Amino acid sequence: MQKSISFKNINISFSDLGKGQAIILLHGFLENKTMWKGVEKELSKRNRVIAIDLLGHGETDCLGYVHHLDLFSEAIEAVLKSLKLRRFYLIGHSLGGYIALTLANRNVAKVKGICLLNSTSNEDDQERKALRLRANTMAQHNFENLIRMSFINLFTASSREKFKSEINTALSEAMHTKVQSYIAANEGMRLRPNQNHVLANNSFKKLIIAGKKDPVLSYEKSVEEASATKTELETLTNGHMSHIENLEELQDLLKEFVK
Template sequence: MLKKQFISENLTLSYEDVGQGEPIVLLHGFCGSHAYWERIMPELAKQYRVIAPDLRGHGGSTYQTDEYTIEDMAEDIKLLLEALNINKVSMFGHSLGGYITLAFVERYSSMLNSFSLVHSTAFADSDEAIAGREANIKKVEKDGVRPLINGLVPKLFSENNVMKMMEEEAYIKEIGYKTSKEGTIGALKAMKNRPNRSDILEHTSLPVLLVAGEQDLIIPTAKVFSTSKDNVTQSLIKHVGHMSMFEDSEQLLSDIKSFLS
């Protein structure tokens, strides 16, 4: 796959753009990159045009501003889509990518056919989570990104999968190490400061797919499945944690394809 770049005023976004057909956007999680989706992109690209960016400060993407918000990260995606002359997409956001997706829905819902939160939530951070973000910001400022990644990545997998997915775990760590110190801190601050967007899920008339991992230690099922109504599809993937795109990519792919069709 060819990596492409979109350059605007203070931002360079690196992204993949593969396949043809109705466009879909895949947004990765914190300290990840577009590579999080590599097991499902080739199959999706047989039917759809798949755009998978590296979020600002992650992967091959850079930015030049000190502090930013989840809304700013949603704006990045809007600018990318405008540069590609794409008017409407279906958007799938994993974890942090889900927070960005909800901000995108709030601001640019006319650009969406449908959207999905994959191991993500509409709720804001709890007081405990905010304290955790603040501790991690201090940790990264003092020791850099590697210790944070080493502590975080094992928690992303279901306890049942940690031993049998050591290669995948090492791979996710390598992706995480490439996240810039500034990008890591910027994303931690943006996540800490994001508002509760439960009302977006409650009021949207767009088709929504909510994907939860049965054994997710980061975002439990109840926080993913915060809304039940006719236009919302809930999928619980058994025996996985926070990383179904690696732990059970076939099931996640199946869920995405059946939702899109």
């Protein structure tokens, strides 16, 4: 069921499916709640699954020109409050994982578990921060090509051919992103702090799902991160978009995670 609430004079859009323990799904950059369709179908058989359009994505509008992780989290907290959810699991893909960490840090007693899907608790290194600044400049002049380039680069070369139809559908969704939304989210990611402590210092269930061939996040660094923060690590065979490239395996991992 599609729902929305008002937050700071904008609408936050989300879906709410199934009954049982609550699972909050947070999509990644240039995505929206529809990315979770394959996951929702399985998880909602025995759980209540809420997938939220993050600020500036899908059917949720922007709030200013920088979407800090705390602002993303405030919007999600407003949804959770409206649904009167006391405890929940958090599953975040890429950007959604960064937000899930911030949300967990703000609501430790309410979190049953957190899963970082193709995501990290590490901050951007200097090279990545510089790339984000250049992308924000490019967004103001050649936005469509930037979106296409950014999105296609999330997939391995073999996946681009094997999942051509699914990628075209997801790219079509990404093309609806507005320039302001792109820059606001990209700035939020550039400015985010290291959040290793959220994993290392809390006792809720923790899982990192990493792609062995992820072109965005170093698999070796994910292994190091999991070890340093005492977080379980599961490895999938492909790249950054596990919900497309490794859907069946992902479904099984997430069902086990929330069991």
